[in-house]
Amino acid sequence: MPSGGPCELTIEQAGLRHNSPNWESTTKWSGLIRVDDSHGVVLLLTDDLYFYIVPDAAFESGEEKQAFLAHLREKVGAAAFAKRRPRLRGART
Secondary structure: OOOOOOOEEEEOOOEEEEEEOOEEEEEEHHHOOEEEEEOOEEEEEOOOOOEEEEEHHHOOOHHHHHHHHHHHHHHHHHHHHHHHOOOOOOOOO
């Protein structure tokens, strides 16, 4: 996603908020399909082409990074479950 400079990624109740000099957006939890941790970065995939990159240097400690990963994986998993959950006729959600 274009940024044009330093950016900030904020965890909000509805999803991830991205702010940079040239771009502002919110990705709902249901819009994230996977969270990967590899080669010194965390990748937050929104589909097969787009993703957020969070470098390991963005975290103050390994524990902070692990807590971030656990929280995001929980949110992504819950959103995926909600999308897959069958709806019953006449049931309210």
